[in-house]
Amino acid sequence: MADRLKYGMIGGGPGAFIGAVHRAAIRLNDEADIVAWAPSSRLGAGHIAAGGAMGIAEDRIYASFEAMAAAEGAREDKIDWVVVVTPNKYHAPAAKLFLEQGINVVCEKPLCTTVEEALDLTETAKANDCLFAVTYTYTGHVMAREARQLVRNGVIGDIRMVMGEYPQDWLLDTLETITEDNKPWRADPALSGRGAAVADLGTHIENWVNYVTGLKIDSLACHLDVFGEGGVLDNNVEALIRFENGATGIYWTSQVAIGFDNALKIRIFGDKGTIEFVQEENNYLKLSLRGEPPRIYSRGAGYLTPEASGYVRVPTGHPEGLTEAFANIYKDFAAAVKDKKAGKHVVESDYGYPTLDMGLAGVEFFNKCVDSSEAGAVWVKVDY
Amino acid sequence: MADRLKYGMIGGGPGAFIGAVHRAAIRLNDEADIVAWAPSSRLGAGHIAAGGAMGIAEDRIYASFEAMAAAEGAREDKIDWVVVVTPNKYHAPAAKLFLEQGINVVCEKPLCTTVEEALDLTETAKANDCLFAVTYTYTGHVMAREARQLVRNGVIGDIRMVMGEYPQDWLLDTLETITEDNKPWRADPALSGRGAAVADLGTHIENWVNYVTGLKIDSLACHLDVFGEGGVLDNNVEALIRFENGATGIYWTSQVAIGFDNALKIRIFGDKGTIEFVQEENNYLKLSLRGEPPRIYSRGAGYLTPEASGYVRVPTGHPEGLTEAFANIYKDFAAAVKDKKAGKHVVESDYGYPTLDMGLAGVEFFNKCVDSSEAGAVWVKVDY
């Protein structure tokens, strides 16, 4: 097991859903082990026990990400990458410290809270020759890869419209219990940045569309709602989009849409055909070609493109889900890390994982959405 | 059969889809007969034969709507109503002539091409004490009535967001064959007005939402696309909506959305629940209440409200469709006509059919959409 990879994590302690998913996804791939950890909260005996249960040696459970970056950077057997799953506010400062130690980074979305931070990270990563993935989860699904390849193969022709929506309803109960003293970090601008739903969910739409189509947003007009008594940040987002190629679109996301769990749905309309992807039915992709009956592609089927088939883990009809999507991103990233360690020249965009420029685009997107909304949902130019 | 009702029609000759549907819907109800007709095109022997096959006496097949209005207005046994299914441009002048003869009107949507015409019709109808229905078809479905009643009963609480979409793809082939000399009237501004998809389909969304929720639009920002070589009017419409009660929404309609036949879908989100109606699955309605599993209401089931059940024609599980939707509107209208003939005081909004003020709102809506789009998709106020 000498050639297994080693990684560390910032945040994502017991009880934090997303850290556990990252670790489970990496275990699925079975090529890397967690060896270092800095919890978000003040280090206690519980963390030592939890880290031990994960197989982390006590001396690599750190009291802060600053301490961890310094200590790991100094080790011979330093971690191959760090996973950043803290509240948004700490993404940039934490990631930067690791980059400066030459440690590759995998960071949750949104990449950070401001464009300035994102540009700084971009520069720092380049200066230190580090790899950097942003875990836009839904790009990891096999059928996201299939969608991307179908677009690249010209199957749906030139893109005219994009309809993206991402309704949830989980916030409803939370909203009623938020007080000044008791609010989740996602509802706290100090920890989360200027946007809530638009940053947490809106960037998923923005990224998935860009990942699959390559389209860049030219400008947008966005309206943000703050429904409920307890809300201080947006929980419903409605935006008109113009892309640089002349295509147009609509993005909608909500955390108060009763009856919807996590219903990311993207429809991409070309002049030859249409692709529809629904995250909750991630094992399928609907393709409609002009003048023909819509067809339902199934993950694992023989007719998939090789670019997508390479990610299939279990046969068609045996569902894959969220964890596999994460695992596919880590599979890509680990491949790049191995190649880099082997001295190969690594072009990150060749590996399939969402890259730092996509993280920057997401930060730009949600900040411009907030800008637009604050000005009365007027049209604003998008720079990145 | 002495008490059967009599109606006439303007436009809708052989080959015109919509006229045939109106007549079939009225036959389904079996309480009125067509007795007069003025085709849109120059009167010929074919029209006499076609009219005869419909059972219309030759002397009541007219060369123009002007001639028909004059002649019918002068008859003792005049028609109880006229159905206007001409190209949009003629709606207002034709309807006005019949109103002036004291003849009730059923008019296709959009009501007319300008707000001025719509206001004039409103005044004329009132002055001549005439009934006036606008055939926004999709309000006729049993499950549209159920949706309306559920909202009225407070089942979904206060409305926060409305998502309306109506994609089609039929225009794609037509687009390629349009030339200056050969264009369908819907693509010809001279016959159709300033809007195409926005007037033909957008008004269906606008109306259905208003019909079911009672919400009035305060302002909107709308982007219109004209895809394809042959297009001169919009074929893709994207709009942000603000309602007077503070709710917000997004309306999208398209005639170039490959893979979509006629996919009107409206989702209305309240603070207690959500209603979802899909026209192509008009026998069902999805209701999601907060914290409960979504439930699928079925047309004809015993748990429907009485207000909807009264329109059920065939038992649950035996599909009804477009023709029944039209027939329900005519059932409502005929009830009002009978009451009026019986000397009762008729409050049109009590009968269930879409009324003249809804026609006005539709004309205002699509014209304001065009205004907004021409100014760069800026926000414009909606007056009616």
Place this chain on the structure above:
Amino acid sequence: MADRLKYGMIGGGPGAFIGAVHRAAIRLNDEADIVAWAPSSRLGAGHIAAGGAMGIAEDRIYASFEAMAAAEGAREDKIDWVVVVTPNKYHAPAAKLFLEQGINVVCEKPLCTTVEEALDLTETAKANDCLFAVTYTYTGHVMAREARQLVRNGVIGDIRMVMGEYPQDWLLDTLETITEDNKPWRADPALSGRGAAVADLGTHIENWVNYVTGLKIDSLACHLDVFGEGGVLDNNVEALIRFENGATGIYWTSQVAIGFDNALKIRIFGDKGTIEFVQEENNYLKLSLRGEPPRIYSRGAGYLTPEASGYVRVPTGHPEGLTEAFANIYKDFAAAVKDKKAGKHVVESDYGYPTLDMGLAGVEFFNKCVDSSEAGAVWVKVDY
């Protein structure tokens, strides 16, 4: 309107769902008028009024089907066909009397209660040169015609298996209110014959499969359940089927399957592809070809076969339903009647409506199901 057709009806008075649907379907086609009627129940003033409202002259509202057959048979302007929608027991005696008068017959399914009756009807129809349709409704859907043509065109290859199911749940409430003195005719063997669900619903499966595939049943093993206190006839039917070509299948129907309205669903598996038709979604047909993604055919689309397209009434995406299915059968039948009246040689199976031999097969089917079940669900040979 000199060449309009005239028909009469036996049974199907006010309140009877199915008679009203037949009449509505014929009105949709607009080529025939009801001119004679014999209600099932004792003739009263209400019938005269109801008949008058239908436009039937008082002297052609008859006290019995016997009286009607005699009187109509003697008229110069006799009806072109009679529609038989009485309880099952009267189908054969009523139809026979009309056939003997040379009057064509349209009869509800099941054709009659015994095979002997069915054979007698067959002989009588032939001897009197009469046309005879059995209204197996679901053969009338456009997509049923498409399915039939796809099979005929060899698209799914040789058929290997057939899965047919038809669950309903309407009987549940009825079951609890049935008493000796108060039972619906469908639950009364004296009026309904030896089978209830198996005759009412089972024959729909049996016929649809035969209509679409041409396959004949060789033998079957059938288990009938009588759930509930009030039941005397079967309300749940489970059968294994062997076809003459070696294909096998399963038919299931139920009237006590909670959550199912009228869910006829047929899947036909060939060695090249599979066809799936769901009556409640009759505007679609699913076709899966080996090694390819399943595709969803939409009624009205340009890719349909000409044999199916000819029945399309409203454009794709505008739902048709039960009434149109009936209307298509009447469209076929009226075409045959006209041709016969014009002196042409009529081969009934060329016209598309379900014929007398299909009625016979249905009667044989449900009787053999009862035979099998009574003997312990053993295999029995099917003769017709």
Place this chain on the structure above:
Amino acid sequence: MADRLKYGMIGGGPGAFIGAVHRAAIRLNDEADIVAWAPSSRLGAGHIAAGGAMGIAEDRIYASFEAMAAAEGAREDKIDWVVVVTPNKYHAPAAKLFLEQGINVVCEKPLCTTVEEALDLTETAKANDCLFAVTYTYTGHVMAREARQLVRNGVIGDIRMVMGEYPQDWLLDTLETITEDNKPWRADPALSGRGAAVADLGTHIENWVNYVTGLKIDSLACHLDVFGEGGVLDNNVEALIRFENGATGIYWTSQVAIGFDNALKIRIFGDKGTIEFVQEENNYLKLSLRGEPPRIYSRGAGYLTPEASGYVRVPTGHPEGLTEAFANIYKDFAAAVKDKKAGKHVVESDYGYPTLDMGLAGVEFFNKCVDSSEAGAVWVKVDY
């Protein structure tokens, strides 16, 4: 990490889908490590490398399951359980050897090929006080647990009918390439036993129904088809079922049903309600109560029973799939193993995993299906 569990595996080498899934599922749970392995094929350098990559020490990679049972049985630090994923024929002899060493067993389904073997395993497990799980995968889904609890809570009342189907189409291509010298073990009676589809898929239906409802089969009539040139064992199975409580049912499974990937679907009809579970949509469960609209339960929602909620890994709307289903069974099994190691009295059926008696019932089921089919699809009594 001192208290982590250790397991070994028999079969399931590189390229074998199912062994990899078992290992991945155990990694997801992160409480046990693979430490011993005996591949099915002749031990080679590739196995040593593959085992090394899994973290298995070279001296615990064995040339045969016999060698492994003996060696592991003799170790102080013996494995806590062995996973048996060999061809069916070796299940019983391999499992028996481990049981005799006091080693707990997790065995793939079908448990073995004959009832005699199954009874012998039952006795051996009891005699050696060993735990034994049979990996009927689809009992591991959260919504399978929810279904079971809803039935136990009486939500659907007394069960009347059960409809189970499990169509696949993967065999089609394989069928054409099978020769005497080149056939997959599943198509080889010598390795697979008397049944193919009926053993591989039919037992999944039989078990899921029993697991969720507790119903025992009284008797069955089963027809087996062998379609295609290359087939020697059944690839299409059609059976009528009678349960001991008087309920009836139909089971169908196929490997040649074009258009179906892995479409296990079970519908359980009670006198109060109906439950529907579709494996390919395992994050949902449909519940229809009498007289109410069907409702769609979503995995992870707050209204689930505690018995199901305990298995939720990621929030509602974030799909779980096959691997999580396996992992839940291993979670149950590991809990029982830990309790047994802690000296507690373990009643296996309390832990939720499918037990040895369920394995026995599956073997009885498929053998009786073959008996019935060979005798002409006659009814046969089911003993276990």
